[in-house]
Every structure is written in structure tokens, then in C-alpha cells.
Amino acid sequence: MRIAIVGAGISGLTAAFYLSRSRPDWELAVFDAAAEPGGTMQTASVAGFLFEAGGNGFLTNKPDTLRLVEDSGAQALLMRSSDLARRRFIYDGAAIHPLPESPPAFRRSRLLTLPQKLRVLGEPFVPARRDGAEESLQQFGYRRVGRGLTDVFLDAMTAGIYGTTPTKVSVEAAFPLVVSLEREHGGLFRGMLARRKKGAGPGGVLMSFRGGVGTFITHLRESIQADWRLGSAVRSVARGNGGWQLATDRGEERFDRVVVAAQAHAAAAMFAGPDPALGHLLRTIDYTPIAVVGLGYRALARRLDGFGLLTTSAARAPVMGILWDSSIFPDRAPAGCQSLRVMIGGQRNPELVDQDREGLLRTAVAGVERIMGITQAPDVDFVRRWDQGIPHYAVGHLGRVSAIFDHLAGLDGLHFVSNAYHGIAMNDCTRNGRELAERILRECC
Secondary structure, X not given: OEEEEEOOOHHHHHHHHHHHHHOOOOEEEEEEOOOOOOOOOOEEEEOOEEEEOOOOOEEOOOOHHHHHHHHOOOHHHEEEOOXXXXXXEXXXXXXXXXXXXXXXXXXHOOOOOHHHHHHHHOHHHOOOOOOOOOOEHHHHHXXXXXXXXXXXXXXXXXXXXXXXXXXXXXXXXXXXXXXXXXXXXXXXXXXXXXXXXXXOOOOOOEEEEOOOHHHHHHHHHHHOOOEEEEOOOEEEEEEEOOEEEEEEOOEEEEEOEEEEOOOHHHHHHHHOOOOXXXXXXXXXXXXXXXXXXXXXXXXXXXXOOOOEEEEOHHHOOOOOEEEOHHHHOHHHOOOOOEEEEEEEEOOOOHHHHHOOHHHHHHHHHHHHHXXXXXXXXXXXXXEEEEEEEEEOOEOOHHHHHHHHHHHHOOOOOEEEOOOOOXXXXXXXXXXXXXXXXXXXXXXXX
């Protein structure tokens, strides 16, 4: 059995790991246009500071990434976030406010007016919607908890997770648990109470890896027995010779099965010629541009104690959020030093991502000065632009994904897995990669 994994992000690596571990006798080849595996999971070391180019870890409220860590023998790499990471903040254009973590803190918060707070408390009395029509997060939020909470809390949260706004994201695709609480329990508060009684409430601890997420990617690569074709872009994937033909810049090869773990737009290019209908469906999934700017300070006058802050759309800030990296994971900066990471662009201001390196750095520094009052110039910096960074789960996303996988059902031996379809978090990717590997093993063994 010859299997090609096209795309060496965490989804593809997870699928490759479980296939390699279960069937070492199979021939596995891993392709990626980049010279290194990991996709956006990259860690840069700059003068002793560690900067993540993408996500910085995963939550333990789901078991999937922990299972991959344990199955691959990477427990020694795990790093728990500092307790300070529980302290999160929102900038509304006027001040930095603590994110309330309890009912008393919510009552004291100045992020909402008294009428807005009363509207939130009235959520249990809002009738549940039963027609099943897809909504944006804004529509859902306005209906259930009111404009105030939606325009402040949900707006900031959506920027932090998806780099988008409540008006543009599908609540069913991006926040399925929230929708299920209404459908199964009639409301959010009722649903959360029911889950708490079952011991299934939200939460979890943020975890990462010593030396950054890149160390885990390196570990996974060393754990996977495969023919690594890094720096080798796949040009097309087509049926041929009783299997699947991959055309790369190094020639053509035949495989019995192909797992396409590339971004949807990259996959669309691979099928544009061999299967135009599939290529068209894949192009319907849009991506959000985002830039990550890291700032390192050797002697910052201000102490960073917390996870960081998110901004609201109403704040009209030049940045979506500022993560206080060295407060979350102390190894991200040398002893006595501190570091930040600034998120720029997203669906709010996609044009900002088009700036050159110096422009992005100026935007980040200006945002930190305006929001946090830090006028000190950074001693170290890091800039990474992702023109197509995060899959955009816009309204209609579930229908688009369903059409793609309905098409795939008629193509035996061809599989898709990536964060473009069913969840962008690391836990989603590791779960989907593992489950796909298990499905292939069932079908072939």
C-alpha cells in the first residue's frame, strides 16, 4: 500500500503518525511545498526570544492533542501555562478592562451598561429558535444575549480565535457547542448548567511545548517513518493507473491513496485541471489574512501579568490583540526579559496585512503604545505575514463543506483533512487527522 500525505501541517502529520505507527509496512510519502513541516506551527528563535508564527498551544478540555503527545512519547516536552494566563483583558477604545470570570465580576465590570447586563440575565427567558436556519454569530448573539455582550465580548473573542467579526462568521460552523446548548437545552445558561452537572463544563488548561510548538513538530517528524518530500509542491492529483497520480516539480508518481491535508486554496489548484468541479468547490472556502509581530524587551518598565488583551471593533485600534507571551510561557523570553505578540489585520482590517515588514512593525509598536502606554522601543522583533492565514468559516460554510465531502464520496482512495473544514484549533486538527487514519486502516485492513 502506497499512501501520499499532501500537506505537512498538524492535520497531515497526525494522520501520517497514526498510519505509520499502525502499518510500518506501508509506503508513506509526505509532501509539502515548504522546506519544513508544521504549516503555521513554527517557532522562531531571535536573540534568545522565542516567537510563535501561529498558535501557541492547545487546551486540555479536549483529549485529542494530549493523546497524540502521549502516543508519540512527547510528554517530556509538555509545558503548562502560567497561572497568570487566566487573567485576560479587553480594550474597548477607552480603557483596558479585566475579562470578568465570575458573576460578581460581571456585575462590577464596566464593559457593559446596567441595561445591557440585565439583557444578558434575561437570556433564559428568550425562546429557543427551532427552524434550524443558519445564523451569523452576531444574529445569534443579538437574539440570545443582546447587542451589548455581542458587540463587546463576542466581538473580541471572535477576533482572537478566527481573526474575524461576529457579522461575518457562522455560529454553527465556528461555535457548534453554543448552538447545541440552545437546541438541546433551550438556552445557553440552561445548557451550561446541565453540562456542569454532568462534569462537562468548559475550561481546560492552556498547554504548549518547551522551546515552542516547533519542538513538537520536530518530534513528530522524527516519529513518523516516511519518505519526506519537503520543498516539493504537488501540482496536480488525478486518477490514473488504478490509483492516483501525483504530479510534482520532480515528476509523476502513483499512489493507492492520497490524503490532501493542504489548505483549501492549494488543494483547489491541484484539482483545477483533473477535476474542475472539485476545484471550484474548494475555492469557495475563503481565508483570513493575518500578520504576527513579536516584540522583545530586555528591560521593560511595565510588568506583564496575564494572558494579554483583545480589542473590540468599536475601539478602532490598529491591532486585534496583544498576547503577553513571556507571561503565559516564561521560556519565551530570556531571564529578566519580556515579550509580546501583536495580531494585525484579520477580517476587520485585511489591508493592513499588505504592508511591508517595516510597516507591520510600525503598526504593532503604535498599537502597543496606544493601548498599553508602552513607548519604549523593542530590543528584538519578529514579523510573519500570513496572506491566507486562518480559514474563514463564513455563513454558509457547513453547506460548502458538505458539498466538498459529498463530491469526495464518489472518489475512492481520496481523502481531505485540514483546518479548512471541521475546526481550526489544534485539538480539532489532531482529532480529525487521527480519525481519518483510523478510517483508512479500517477500509484497508
